[in-house]
Amino acid sequence: MLSLQYIRENVDRVKRDVLLRNATAPIDRILQLDEERREVLQQVEALRARRNAASKAIGASKDAAGRDERIAEMRVVGDEINQLDARLKGVETELQAKLYEVPNILDPSVPRGPDETSNEVVAVVGSIPEFSFAPRPHWELGELVNGLDIERGAKMSGSRFYTLRGPLAKLQRALIQFMLDEHSKAGFTESYLPYMLSEASLYAAGQLPKFRDNLYRDAEEDYFFIPTAEVAFVNLYRDEIIPPGQLPMRFVGHTPCFRREKMSAGRDVRGIKRGHQFEKVEMFVYCEPEQSGEELEALLVRACSIPEKLGLPYRVLALCSGDIGFNSTKTFDLEIWAPGQGEWLEVSSASNCLDFQARRANIRYRTAADAPTAYPHMLNASGLALPRTVIAVMENYQREDGSIGVPEALQPYMGIDVIPAV
C-alpha cells in the first residue's frame, strides 16, 4: 500500500496513475478519513492524558474526600474516551480497508494504454525455428511420446488437471532442477516454502482482498493455497526489522501454485497451458530503494538466461499501464515462442513493487544500528513457470516423427538426448 503521507502530498499523481491503470480507488474518501482520524485522535489523546494524570494523583492521594470526587470525575472522562475511541476505531478500520484498495504508483517509463494490446515489445531474442513439416501442438506431441494424459487428470480432479508421466514428467523435473541450479549459482538463496499460508499473509502480499475469487482455501482452517511463491517470500520477513548490512537479499524457490482461474474460464482450454495447479521457480529480492531499478534489470536478465541456455526463442514486453499488476510499479513479461500452437507463451513476469508490499507486510530495515527504520523495496520474477516451459521445449524441439530433442543444457539432468515417439 501507499503511505497516507505520500497520498496526501501527491494526490494528483496517485489519481492519475489509478486512471492510467483503468482502475478505481477511493482517494478522496481516504483523504477525508485521514483528516477525521487526526481530529478525533487529538481529542481522545488529550482526554487520556488528563485521565492518566488524575489517576496518578488518585494513587498518591491520602485525602479520601478529594479522591472520591476525582474518581467520579474520571468516570465521566472514561465514558467520553470510550465513545471517541469507538469512533476512532471505525474511522481507522475504514481507512485501512480503503488504503488496501489503492494500487501502486506507476513508474514514469511505463507505456500508457488501456489493455494488453498496448504492451511494448522491447526485445525479441533467438530465431523462430523453421520446420519442413507442420509443427504439432504439445497435446499431440504429448500423446505421441506417451507422456501426457489429460483425460485421466480430468477423471481424477476435473477439467484443467492432467498428469505427466515418463519422459515428460522427467523433463519438467529436469527443468526445475536446472533453473534452481542456475539461479543458485548466480547467488540466489534456495528456499523451501510453505504451500499454504494464513489469511493475514495473503493480505500482506496484496492478494487479498482483491483476488479472493482466484484462491483456494481450506474450509475449516486458516489456510490459503499459494497462487505463487511470491506470496510466501513477501511474508518471510513480515513484521520484522532487517538489521544493517543484510540487503540486498536474493531468494529462489520452487513451489506448486494453485489458482482457481475463474477469471479466465473458457480461455486456453486446450492442452496444459493453464491449469489449476502448476509448478513454478520464483526469484525474489529485498533491497534498498536506490537499488531496485538495477535489481529489476538484473532479474529480467536472469530470467532471460533460461530460454537462452535452452535455445528457445523469446521476447520481452514492457507491460502498459492498463495491464500491469496491482502491486507493481513496473513489469516486464517474458514470452517464449510455441510453434505448435503458434503463440507466445508467458513464462515470467518481473516486477518492481517498490515499498508497496513492505509497507503492507510491515517489513522495515536499517542502514545502521542507530539509523531510523525505512521500508525496503521488493521485487519478484518467475524463473520460469512450468509447465509452459515444458510446452516450449516440446514444440520447439519436436521432430517430424513426433520425437522430441532434449536441449543440451538439460541432457545432464535427463541422461538422454531425445524423447522418442512410441
Add this chain to the structure above:
RNA sequence: GGAGGGGUCGCAUAGUGGUCUAGUGCGCCCGCCUGCUAAGCGGGUUCCGGGGUAACUCGGUCGAGGGUUCAAAUCCCUCCCCCUCCGCCA
C-alpha cells in the same frame, strides 16, 4: 488428539491493582578516567502514531483481541504461538 509449562524493552530475567516514568544483569552506543588494554565511573539503548520550524511534548505498545476498574504487565474471557510428556504418524 490428551496432560502440563511458558510468551515482559537485542539476549537473560524481576515484577499478583497505584512511586512501573517496566527494575536488574549481559550486550551495544556515547562520555569520563587511563602509557595501551581490561576494570571502574556517569549517561544512553523497543517500536508505532499525533502536535510542533525546533528544543520538545502527548498517546499507545509487556504474544493478539476483548472485558472489569478512576487506574491493568498484574484480575476475567476468547484466540495465537512455543516447549515438555503421552498417543498417532510420512
